Amino acid sequence: MAIITISRGSYSMGKEVAEKVAGRLGYECISREVILDASEHFKIPAIKLSRAIHDAPSILNRISGGKQKYIAYILSAFASRVEKDNIVYHGLAGHLLLTDVAHVLKVRIIADLDYRIGIVAKRDNITRNEARGLLLKDDQERRKWTKSLYKTDPADSSLYDLVININKLTKDHAVDFICQAAGYKELNTTESSLQKVKDLALACRIKATFLEHGFDVSVTSDYGNVLVYAKAGDRLMHKLQKIIKGLDGKTKGINNIEIHSGVPFPHNAV
């Protein structure tokens, strides 16, 4: 019983590997479903959410915080999905959210640039140079995006449990490795690791609620005890307290909720 997240560079066969792993293990394979969930729940067109997750945020986005809101919605939907366990996820947003969860197997699939150029040039009927430009731009966008959201380089191998290079090894080899790793007892779901996922899902939902009201806060949840980290300021506190009154008692899973203003948020805050 595990959650498998597959991070990939573009055209690295990650999607095919994910689908094969899900098929072999009998897990649910999700990617775009997360965006559709978020779109339905938060009433935002899926295309807007897709763009938010695909393109690296511009300076304007960073100032206005608009994209941040969409990303929070997507993370909230993602976290709610993975609460169910036995999931294979391949996509852009969520894999780094689950870094501290014990029963998550974090995989990265990479492939040679030349190999990828070949695939893109053939598929899109363009020259190798054009394909190369497209791929490098795509890689750069993903790197910028991940850095802006998680302050980390997605190519950093220490973020993953398993990094597989589809070059000499084939997709099927990759599937074999992942399925074997998923069976190890270290990846068994425990009560505390499941609670962690529940807490993450709750924190994401609450953060999304605050963002809907226009407040950029950081949220942690520990066994349903929610802490909202906000900037200092009396007027701000007053408004945040109002939102909390609305949340407490209505949102499932909240045991206690409290605002800590002017206090630096911990690294694992959403």
Next chain:
Amino acid sequence: MEPLTTNMILVMMMIGLAVFLFIVEWVRVDVVAIIMMVTLPLLHLVTPKEAFVGFSSNAVISIIAVIIIGAGLDKTGIINKLVTPVLRIAGNSTSRVIIAISFTVACISSFMQNIGAAALFLPAIQRVSKTLKIPISRLLMPIGFSAILGGTITLVGSSPLILLNDLLVPFDLKPFGLFDVAPIGLALVASGILCFVFLGRFILPQGTTDAGDEKTGAVLEEIMEDIGNVYELHTPDDFTHYREPITVKDLRRRYMLNVIALTEPPDFKVMSPGPDLEIRSGIDIVLFGSKKNVMRMAENEGMSIKEQPEVFKNEIAESISGAVEAVVAPRSSLAGKTLSQVNLQDRFRVTPLAVFRHNETYRAKIGNLVLAVGDAVLIHGTWSRLKILQEEKILLFTTPVDVDIIRPEKAVFAAGWLSLALIMIMVFKIQLSVCLMTGALGMIITRVLSIDEAYEAVDWRTIFLLAGLIPLGIATEKTGTAAWIAHESLRLIGDVQPIVLFTVIGILSTMFTLVISNVGATVLLVPLVVNMALEAHADPRMAALIVGIATSNSFILPTHQVNALYMGPGRYKSTDFMKAGIVISLLFIVVMIGMIYLFYGI
């Protein structure tokens, strides 16, 4: 008028740097002063001797002596003894209580450091609030403001006034006497107190009712209801079977419940257990927290809640243990540390329950909160252990723990030496620093406090701040910068009446003191305003006096140490200070200028 020189430009840059560093707080204020002390001689703006002359200045020695005298008075408990007769006179009326305590604090603050007087009275004010059922927010701010205003009654009441005569020396101006400023100071105190009495309902938080209203005043009891209650539970015999160990800190983390006591098998009682202690099978456990969380925990973990405490009935009885509120005072060693680092559980066997800051209650993850001055911590423990904590003096207890007055037999000596010092100043007209140091020495020799206690009491931050900024003042005057700035300022202001000039000086001093310390504002402004007054043919001594007084006009923001100290226990927000502070600050300027006009005929 001298033209602008390189040295003047350098001095102005140094002033700009000092002001900038005070505002951004990249380094502490005393470090800024030391930067000045070192940089000025390197730039040849002052001689090396002048750079360090501050340490031997009349002002610095006087302040050291005042601090020691204040600490001596604190040790004897003589101040606390004043509270009972004062309250007897005041009776039960809220207004009379505010007037009586405010006036008493103001008088004490007139010869002690403001913060010392404010801290001394905090437990007494809590007691008054509880006994007479007056909301503490109605008491603390007026009394805190009175402590600040009281510093304007005598020339030893506040650091700027102590500094004043030293700053007049380069101009050969006649120094001020100890009580020269008293009429103004007393008028300021009176007007401040009356303002709160008549306008309290508009400017104080929840200040909507008069004396004798029905509101409950015992804040501590309200807090306890809000945070939770004490419950005794029992763990089943198979509690530890087939599960990972649960510790005291796990219960806090998962259910926001504080373990106050538990038994270790077979029946050994542990009060205020450490965070890593495991909860075992078949034991009794006393928790503090909300009923909702206790019931949730009991259900999830299979514990049974008892109707009443049984096993720990005696240990948690009110006569044996309870909860107190303790504040992080300005010089507390706890400021800047987290509760986890302080580790009250292991060191003192007491349990922190919550932290109050800026009118907010923090219950979760309080171990990670970096404590700041003014934070109030709610702590539970046996009275004997709380007393041990109180005696460490790392926290200022606002709930009295029935601590015996430490040295009552020394009260006569303390009062005697203080009186002697005052007589030496007033009657024999001896230099202030010599008189005050005599009083301090007398207290040490008669063992009111030991020399080590005296050293410990001295706030070196204030000393270095003062000593470090004095050379900046010297440089400002010596290079002609003060005269140049004064001249240019007067060109801008134009020809004005002295009263208008003094009002402008008062407002400037008020603004400066809010962003850079009162001492910094005084050292920088006095040379400037004296030059301005000389050029405008106004009285330069009065101009300097206005700076010395107006730099105590620090009410709008809770930056003054007294306001910072009262913020937590009073559950004030910054906006509360702004509201009341604006009114008092304006009143301050009007009364100050008015009194100077009436008494000194400017």
